Each structure stands twice: as C-alpha cells, then as structure tokens.
Amino acid sequence: MESKMKVHFMGICGSGAAPIAIIAKNNGFDVSGCDLSTSGYYKDALIENNIEIFTGHDLSHIKDIDILVISPAILDVSPNHSEILEAKKRGILMTWQEFSAKYIQNEKFVISIAGTHGKSTTTVLMGLVLENGGLDPTVEAGTTFKNWAVGYRIGNSNYFICEADEFNNNFLNYSPSIAIINNVEMDHPEFFKDITEVKDSFKNFIKKLNDPKILIVNEDSNAIGEILYDLKDWLNKEGVKVIGYYIDNKIKFPFHMEYKAELNSNTPEYSSFKVVNGNNEYTFKLGLIGKHNVQNSLGVLITALELGVSIDSIKNSFENFKGIGRRLELIADIDDIKIFDDFAHHPTAVATTLDSIKLSYPEKKIFAIFEPHQLSRVKLFFNEFATALRKADRVIITKPFLGREASKNIEPVNLDMLCNKIDVNKSEYIENSNEICNKILNEVKSGDIIIVFxxxxxxxxxxxxxxxLKEKTMFK
Known part of the structure; x- marks a missing residue:
C-alpha cells in the first residue's frame, strides 16, 4: 500500500521539505530524512512527529527506501551526490513538489497561491481563514506562524492549501482547483531568461487548473493583465471562472466577478480598508501594514467567500492575523528601538516594505541592513535595488548570500558601487557582522527603526x- 511506502527526504530541515515530510508522516508514510545541518527551526517539529533525522548525507540512507525526495536546490548544489545518482538509477528520485503533487495533493481540493511576492503570507492567512471558518484545511507554507508554531497545519478535510513557487517551474507539478496569483514580475534570473519566460511559466500553471477551475488574480500587476489577454480564448473555452481584484488598476477583461478595495488608514498595528463587489460593500481591519498585504488579503477574501465562509468569520480572522515569521516581523523593541526581520530580497519587496514602514511610522529614522541574495539577482536589479534602498535613512549592505549559486563561480558584484549609487553619504558595504553591530550601536537612537532584509x-x-542593544541597555 502507498501508505506504507518508505520515503527519505534529503535536505529535510528546509522550510519547503520539512512541512511536506511531516504531512506525509501524518498521512501514513514511513518518513526519514537527512540534512547537512539539523539545527533549523523545523528540527523540533520533525522529532515531535517521530521522524528520524541523520546529520550529513550518505548512500546508506536510501538502502531500503521507496522514494528519495529532494529540494530542487540540491540539484544545483550537489547534482552528482551518490544518493542522487543511486536514486536516479533506481528511478525513485523526485523533488518534494513532485512528491506533494503525486501523493499528498492527490484527490484533494487544492488551493494554490502563486506570484513573485506574498505567497507565504497569503497561504497562511488562507489557512487561518478556512480554519476559523470550520473547513479544517491542511496547509503547507515555507515559513512559521505563531498560532501553529510551525508553517504547516494538519487538517482532516479535503482542502489542501499550498504555496506554488515558479522557480524551476515547481508549480507546474500542481493541479489546483483554485489558483490565486498575487503578482508577476521578473525574478530568479538564475533560472528564467527574461519576463517572457516568467509569463509563459505562469500561463502553463494556469493551464493546470482542475475543476471547478477558479482563477483569482490581482489586476494591479501589469504582467497578469498581459497573461490574461494572451489566454483569453483558452480561459473562455475551458470555462475557467476568472475573478479579479484591484486597488488602483482595473483591467478591461471579461471577469466573472470583480472586487475593488480602497485603503482607509494605516497605523503601526493594522490596515483598514473597504471592499466593493457589485452591490456588496464590506469594511475590514487587517492586522498587518502596507498596501501589498491588503492586496494579498483580497485573494483570501474572495476564495473564502467562494467556499461559503461567513463575512463575519473572515473579518475576525483578518483583524487577528499578525503575520508570519520573517515578513516584516517585529522581533524586538529595545529602548524604543524597533527591530524588524524581513524576508525581502527582490527590489520591489524591499521598496514596498520601506514604504509601508514610512507610512505607519512617519518621521522615524529608518536603518536598512540588506543582505543581497544571489549575485545574479543583484546584477539584474542593480539600479532597482539602489532606488529601493534609497528610501531608507541609513543603509548597510552585508556580505551576499550565494545560496544555490555558491558553486557556479559567478563574477562578484562591486557592492561599494551599489552604495555609491544609493547615496555615498548614507550607505556603506560592511562584510563583518561585528563591525555592523558596532556601527548600529554607535548610531541608533531611541525611536529609530532597524529593518534587516x-x-x-x-x-x-x-x-x-x-x-x-540589550547589552547596551543593561549598562545604562
């Protein structure tokens, strides 16, 4: 029986693989895993679910298994590892996205959240809204959520909610009943050649829709409008129910239905907004700041209404949602110095975060500490990063995180030049973390805001x- 299959996850402590491994274990699979580092924030959850974890990689791990599941990133970093070569030879190798699609999502009502930005936040909020609405979904998100302590939720219904990542065309494994597309922009230059390739990938994702074939899209994203126009005949022929939402930019397209949102106010605690759909008008408070989060919530709102969740339940969930790990997460407030941890690594996301903070905390001095993520992205968006980071009052750029490009010998980027492009008087490149801390310690004052990107x-x-900063306050 499939439920007795032995599945080994290579890179099991990663934020993508770990939730799927735990969900698989709870679905009756015999699960084990290995990782070079087992100190990730999913380690405790894996152990609590009685999943055996080995440190390091070894051929012996896959001696008696039926499937070797890996992260796609491993194919970049260690494509010729003995475990991978042996699994290929035996025909048992698949990515965790392939495994999820074939064995976890099979025969489920799948709700997939796609887009360049906002997938994790939208996925968790969707899970929370459906949970509070009594639909008891299973949820997979590559993050952490305090209410669940982790980034997944085990449900007993037929609903399965997941992120759908365009990198490596991972989301083409999925066949969702409802697909939400938050936005579409050029990203992942190590995989996509240009925006045309990105849009083609999203078109192929849309064509994977399964019954009842509901597509919910953000009209404020220009590339989404172009995708819809290109697929207009196909969408009509296939009977796809296309629902649009927007704040600023209404698209001329034959939507089945449209929702328009208007922002009312932003405070450090929440965003207030109104939503109009035909003769219906609703007012919401969302426990997050920023226009982008209001946009993310609109896809959730529409999906929940399509599935019969009451408007009062949705309102309550929105107001009590305080976000997820590493997405403009307030992680400390020391001597009225607020420190935020933010996952943003694309210039649009960095700019949006800074705009949101400036709107909710006017007149505050903002320190932006930015870790570039992959050299190809910095090269592609060199000018865009400069424009985005210029919104901060003080900028420190750290040593880049190379990730899956670590073994590719990509020519370095002159980050001093990026600092000059931002503003030589307020920006500098510092590799050493102790030196960065000393700079912050000497410059930051009560009332300032620090965002680490x-x-x-x-x-x-x-x-x-x-x-x-805590040590400094102790000796005051």
Whole structure:
C-alpha cells in the first residue's frame, strides 16, 4: 500500500521539505530524512512527529527506501551526490513538489497561491481563514506562524492549501482547483531568461487548473493583465471562472466577478480598508501594514467567500492575523528601538516594505541592513535595488548570500558601487557582522527603526543586533 511506502527526504530541515515530510508522516508514510545541518527551526517539529533525522548525507540512507525526495536546490548544489545518482538509477528520485503533487495533493481540493511576492503570507492567512471558518484545511507554507508554531497545519478535510513557487517551474507539478496569483514580475534570473519566460511559466500553471477551475488574480500587476489577454480564448473555452481584484488598476477583461478595495488608514498595528463587489460593500481591519498585504488579503477574501465562509468569520480572522515569521516581523523593541526581520530580497519587496514602514511610522529614522541574495539577482536589479534602498535613512549592505549559486563561480558584484549609487553619504558595504553591530550601536537612537532584509542568513545578524542593544541597555 502507498501508505506504507518508505520515503527519505534529503535536505529535510528546509522550510519547503520539512512541512511536506511531516504531512506525509501524518498521512501514513514511513518518513526519514537527512540534512547537512539539523539545527533549523523545523528540527523540533520533525522529532515531535517521530521522524528520524541523520546529520550529513550518505548512500546508506536510501538502502531500503521507496522514494528519495529532494529540494530542487540540491540539484544545483550537489547534482552528482551518490544518493542522487543511486536514486536516479533506481528511478525513485523526485523533488518534494513532485512528491506533494503525486501523493499528498492527490484527490484533494487544492488551493494554490502563486506570484513573485506574498505567497507565504497569503497561504497562511488562507489557512487561518478556512480554519476559523470550520473547513479544517491542511496547509503547507515555507515559513512559521505563531498560532501553529510551525508553517504547516494538519487538517482532516479535503482542502489542501499550498504555496506554488515558479522557480524551476515547481508549480507546474500542481493541479489546483483554485489558483490565486498575487503578482508577476521578473525574478530568479538564475533560472528564467527574461519576463517572457516568467509569463509563459505562469500561463502553463494556469493551464493546470482542475475543476471547478477558479482563477483569482490581482489586476494591479501589469504582467497578469498581459497573461490574461494572451489566454483569453483558452480561459473562455475551458470555462475557467476568472475573478479579479484591484486597488488602483482595473483591467478591461471579461471577469466573472470583480472586487475593488480602497485603503482607509494605516497605523503601526493594522490596515483598514473597504471592499466593493457589485452591490456588496464590506469594511475590514487587517492586522498587518502596507498596501501589498491588503492586496494579498483580497485573494483570501474572495476564495473564502467562494467556499461559503461567513463575512463575519473572515473579518475576525483578518483583524487577528499578525503575520508570519520573517515578513516584516517585529522581533524586538529595545529602548524604543524597533527591530524588524524581513524576508525581502527582490527590489520591489524591499521598496514596498520601506514604504509601508514610512507610512505607519512617519518621521522615524529608518536603518536598512540588506543582505543581497544571489549575485545574479543583484546584477539584474542593480539600479532597482539602489532606488529601493534609497528610501531608507541609513543603509548597510552585508556580505551576499550565494545560496544555490555558491558553486557556479559567478563574477562578484562591486557592492561599494551599489552604495555609491544609493547615496555615498548614507550607505556603506560592511562584510563583518561585528563591525555592523558596532556601527548600529554607535548610531541608533531611541525611536529609530532597524529593518534587516534578506532570505539567507540575515536572521542571524538581526538576533546579534538585538543582543548588543540589550547589552547596551543593561549598562545604562
């Protein structure tokens, strides 16, 4: 029986693989895993679910298994590892996205959240809204959520909610019943040649829709409008129910239905907004700041209404949602110095975060500490990063996180030149974390805001900054 299959996850402590491994275990699979480092934030959850974890990689791990599941990143970093070569030879190798699609999502009502930005926040909020609405979904998100302590939820219904990542065309494994597309921009230059390739990938994702074939899209994203126009005949022929939402930019397209949102106010605690759909008008408070989060919530609102969740339940969930790990997460407030940890590593996301902070905390001095994530992204968006980071009052750029490009010998980027492009008087490149902490310690004052940006190891730096600020206040 499939439920007795032995599945080994290579790179099991990663934020993508770990939730799927745990969900698989709870679905009756015999699960084990290995990782070079087992100190990730999913380690405790894996152990609590009685999943055996080995440190390091070894051929012996896959001796008696039926499937070897890996992260796609491993194919970049260690494509010729003995475990991978042996699994290929035996025909048992698949990515965790392939495994999820074939064995976890099979016969489920799948709700997939796609887009260049906002997938994790939208996925968790969707899970929370459906949970509170009594639909008891299973949820997979590559993050952490305090209410669940982790980034997944085990449900007993037929609903399965997941992120759908365009990198490596991972989301083409999925066949969702409802697909939400938050936005579409050029990203992942190590995989996509240009925006045309990105849009083609999203078109192929849309064509994977399964019954009842509901597509919910953000009209404020220009590329989404172009995708819809290109697929207009196909969408009509296939009977796809296309629902649009927007704040600023209404698209001329034959939507089945449209929702328009108007922002009312932003405070440090929440965003207030109104939503109009035909003769219906609703007012919401969302426990997050920023226009982008209001946009993310609109896809959730529409999906929940389509599935019969009451408007009062949705309102309550929105107001009590305080976000997820590493997405403009307030991780400390020391002597009225607020430290935020933010996952942003694309210039649009960095700019949006800074705009949101400036709107909710006017007149505050903002320190932006930015860890570049992959050299190809910095090269592609060199000018855009400069424009985005210029919004901060003080900028420190750290040593880049190379990730899956570590073994590719990509020519370095002159980050001093990026600082000059931002503003030589307020920006500098500092590799050493101790030196960064000393700079912050000497410059930051009560009332200031520090945002540490990055998707690699920047979270370690944010905690180090907290430690030195705490030590400073102890000796006041």
């Amino acid at each position: 990055g998707a690699g190891e920047s979270y370690k730096l944010s905690r180090k900054i907290i430690d030195v």
